[in-house]
Amino acid sequence: MPAQTLYDKLWSSHVVSAEDDGTTLLYIDRHLVHEVTSPQAFEGLRLAGRSLWRASSILATADHNVPTTAVKEIADPVSRLQVSTLDDNCSRLGITEFAMGDRRQGIVHVIGPEQGATLPGMTVVCGDSHTSTHGAFAALAMGIGTSEVEHVMATQCLISRKARSMLVRVDGALGPGVTAKDIALAVIGVIGTAGGTGHAIEFGGSAIRGLSMEGRMTVCNMAIEAGARNGLVAVDDTTIEYLRGRPYSPDDSEWQAAVAVWRELHSDAGAGFDRVVEIDAATIEPQVTWGTSPEMVSPVGGRVPDPAAESDPVRRQGMEKALAYMGLRANMPITEITIDKVFIGSCTNSRIEDLRAAAAVVRGRHVAASVRLAMVVPGSGLVKAAAEAEGLDRVFMAAGFEWRNPGCSMCLGMNDDRLAPGERCASTSNRNFEGRQGAGGRTHLLSPQMAAAAAIAGHFVDVRTLAA
Amino acid sequence: MQKFEVHQGLVVPLDRANVDTDAIIPKQFLKSIQRSGFGPNLFDAWRYLDEGRPGQDCATRPLNPDFVLNQPRYAGASVLLARENFGCGSSREHAPWALEDYGFRVVIAPSFADIFFGNCFKNGVLPIVLPAASVDALFRAVEAQPGYRLTVDLPAQKVRLPDGSEFAFDIDNFRKYCLVEGLDDIGLTLRQADRIRAFESARRTAQPWLFKEGAR
Ligand code: SF4
Numbered sequence: 001m002p003a004q005t006l007y008d009k010l011w012s013s014h015v016v017s018a019e020d021d022g023t024t025l026l027y028i029d030r031h032l033v034h035e036v037t038s039p040q041a042f043e044g045l046r047l048a049g050r051s052l053w054r055a056s057s058i059l060a061t062a063d064h065n066v067p068t069t070a071v072k073e074i075a076d077p078v079s080r081l082q083v084s085t086l087d088d089n090c091s092r093l094g095i096t097e098f099a100m101g102d103r104r105q106g107i108v109h110v111i112g113p114e115q116g117a118t119l120p121g122m123t124v125v126c127g128d129s130h131t132s133t134h135g136a137f138a139a140l141a142m143g144i145g146t147s148e149v150e151h152v153m154a155t156q157c158l159i160s161r162k163a164r165s166m167l168v169r170v171d172g173a174l175g176p177g178v179t180a181k182d183i184a185l186a187v188i189g190v191i192g193t194a195g196g197t198g199h200a201i202e203f204g205g206s207a208i209r210g211l212s213m214e215g216r217m218t219v220c221n222m223a224i225e226a227g228a229r230n231g232l233v234a235v236d237d238t239t240i241e242y243l244r245g246r247p248y249s250p251d252d253s254e255w256q257a258a259v260a261v262w263r264e265l266h267s268d269a270g271a272g273f274d275r276v277v278e279i280d281a282a283t284i285e286p287q288v289t290w291g292t293s294p295e296m297v298s299p300v301g302g303r304v305p306d307p308a309a310e311s312d313p314v315r316r317q318g319m320e321k322a323l324a325y326m327g328l329r330a331n332m333p334i335t336e337i338t339i340d341k342v343f344i345g346s347c348t349n350s351r352i353e354d355l356r357a358a359a360a361v362v363r364g365r366h367v368a369a370s371v372r373l374a375m376v377v378p379g380s381g382l383v384k385a386a387a388e389a390e391g392l393d394r395v396f397m398a399a400g401f402e403w404r405n406p407g408c409s410m411c412l413g414m415n416d417d418r419l420a421p422g423e424r425c426a427s428t429s430n431r432n433f434e435g436r437q438g439a440g441g442r443t444h445l446l447s448p449q450m451a452a453a454a455a456i457a458g459h460f461v462d463v464r465t466l467a468a
Numbered sequence: 469m470q471k472f473e474v475h476q477g478l479v480v481p482l483d484r485a486n487v488d489t490d491a492i493i494p495k496q497f498l499k500s501i502q503r504s505g506f507g508p509n510l511f512d513a514w515r516y517l518d519e520g521r522p523g524q525d526c527a528t529r530p531l532n533p534d535f536v537l538n539q540p541r542y543a544g545a546s547v548l549l550a551r552e553n554f555g556c557g558s559s560r561e562h563a564p565w566a567l568e569d570y571g572f573r574v575v576i577a578p579s580f581a582d583i584f585f586g587n588c589f590k591n592g593v594l595p596i597v598l599p600a601a602s603v604d605a606l607f608r609a610v611e612a613q614p615g616y617r618l619t620v621d622l623p624a625q626k627v628r629l630p631d632g633s634e635f636a637f638d639i640d641n642f643r644k645y646c647l648v649e650g651l652d653d654i655g656l657t658l659r660q661a662d663r664i665r666a667f668e669s670a671r672r673t674a675q676p677w678l679f680k681e682g683a684r
Binding site: 019029039040044056065078096117122127128143144150154193249251293315414434439 | 483484485486488490491494495496498499500501502503513519520522523551552553556557558559560561564579580581582583586587590591640641642643652653654657658660661663664667668671675676677678679680681682
């Protein structure tokens with residue numbers, strides 16, 4: 001058999017049928033569901049008189065609209081209806097749901113892996129583009145639209161076409177203070193937000209091997225910001241250790257057999273990729289975005305670029321629009337940009353490791369007086385409980401951060417957490433699009449460590465230069 | 469789903485790259501549990517001068533006169549001309565729902581984000597990829613000539629220009645078939661239910677842990 005990529009193996013093991021033109025019916029093992037992209041799918045099923053193919057493949061939670069303060073009920077009636085519609089659909093159809101108030105509730109991409117519901121070798125779908133996160137487990141995971149959510153509910157299959165393959169190899173050692181988030185942003189800075197379009201990206205190399213599962217999830221989470229529907233990382237001991245003993249993980253009696261299958265989930269030596277991008281980990285510095293697309297990114301020691309120096313007219317116009325929206329001057333040092341709010345959270349960076357890293361920066365310090373709000377939003381109820389057991393909540397609160405309940409929160413501001421027009425935010429989320437965190441709000445993406453350091457300084461600062 | 473065969477319509481140029489789905493339909497409108505009614509909020513933050521809220525009457529809101537959709541010469545456009553990486557960002561199908569509800573049947577761009585591209589087909593909106601040079605030429609032509617219309621012939625896979633010239637485009641056979649026939653692909657897939665069941669039971673035997681039921 002010719003050498004196969006990890007993507008080839010995952011793809012071929014799920015093909016139910018394929019047409020000559022490449023249109024393929026792919027079997028789906030796990031379907032994650034949240035309240036925003038599912039109501040029309042449930043309604044479509046009901047109107048067509050169709051039933052769910054396999055209810056036990058679905059794990060649902062409410063995350064986008066849930067309040068992060070201690071209220072019991074959602075104040076906004078439109079949000080409340082969306083969440084209660086999910087509750088009703090799940091109870092009517094026998095779907096497991098971690099509803100508001102369940103201690104396992106959280107951001108869908110945090111709870112899937114946390115429960116062991118994302119396993120190596122699976123196909124995982126969710127009506128959410130950041131489903132790419134789950135590829136960190138060598139699962140073929142992809143975001144789908146609501147029509148496809150309905151299709152998977154009814155048929156347990158997705159109609160798809162095989163993508164091209166890309167290997168992003170990050171070799172070498174990351175410098176101190178440089179994280180998985182910086183790898184992700186640096187990769188997007190190199191290949192652009194459309195660089196991965198039509199591709200499945202496998203992340204490899206010694207720097208990726210050296211990341212924890214949390215870090216690998218951060219990198220795969222951002223694959224979609226590079227245009228790729230899937231991010232992938234091969235299985236190794238780190239993957240297997242993470243999965244031991246989780247609620248949906250294989251029972252003891254099946255564990256050895258499962259591990260034997262999982263050990264095959266890597267690209268074979270000599271497997272060919274359509275494109276290979278190589279990055280030296282040692283050259284990656286802490287990153288901060290300055291514009292309204294994740295590819296508009298700079299090392300923290302850099303300056304806001306000058307559109308006048310850009311020769312491509314469409315790009316130049318894009319930069320001018322971005323600087324006007326962001327309220328920034330060309331050539332100003334990134335470290336001179338002052339911030340109003342800090343958001344540590346989202347499916348990119350709200351796991352326990354992220355909170356530990358941010359807490360280590362803020363411990364014994366205080367949020368700058370000029371910062372109006374600094375908030376930490378754990379990715380799930382279980383992350384929150386784990387952080388509290390370690391005392392991280394007290395570290396954050398002593399430093400002047402608000403310690404909130406789990407949810408998507410200010411990643412996109414569908415609940416009450418959002419930026420006011422013109423407010424500038426240091427955010428650990430994944431999208432800096434216009435209005436993403438609130439109409440007129442200005443988002444700068446960066447790592448949890450860098451967000452914590454910005455909170456303390458009141459402006460962007462190289463976390464490596466904060467005095468110990 | 470509405471069938472798509474030959475469509476002729478007025479073209480509106482949206483001259484910016486990387487138009488994301490947050491821009492196409494901002495998040496506050498995703499709270500709806502309906503599939504329709506998103507058209508008035510298409511490109512909301514660019515189209516209106518105030519901040520849009522769900523459920524508001526958009527007819528009384530102040531329009532942004534600089535936004536291309538608001539210019540009288542483009543009223544009633546059904547073909548959207550765009551730049552590269554159109555539809556990047558979130559998977560929200562609300563984006564094609566909003567385009568369709570507004571009246572767009574065709575989006576032409578040099579490239580599209582993958583998920584958005586697929587979502588369009590499910591909603592009777594045809595996304596067409598043309599080479600950057602052809603898209604450039606169309607931008608120049610549309611801006612130069614008020615009332616510029618294109619004819620999109622899906623069965624022939626051609627975009628016809630008013631001067632009689634044409635651009636060919638590619639499309640998957642399956643997607644073309646579903647669009648031309650206005651077909652529901654769930655029904656088509658369910659014709660293969662036996663194969664799906666056979667695949668599933670073989671998988672359950674080989675890797676039973678994939679079918680474990682979690683704690684309720
Ligand atoms: S945290 Fe943000 S990116 Fe992640 S699922 Fe929620 S809204 Fe989407």
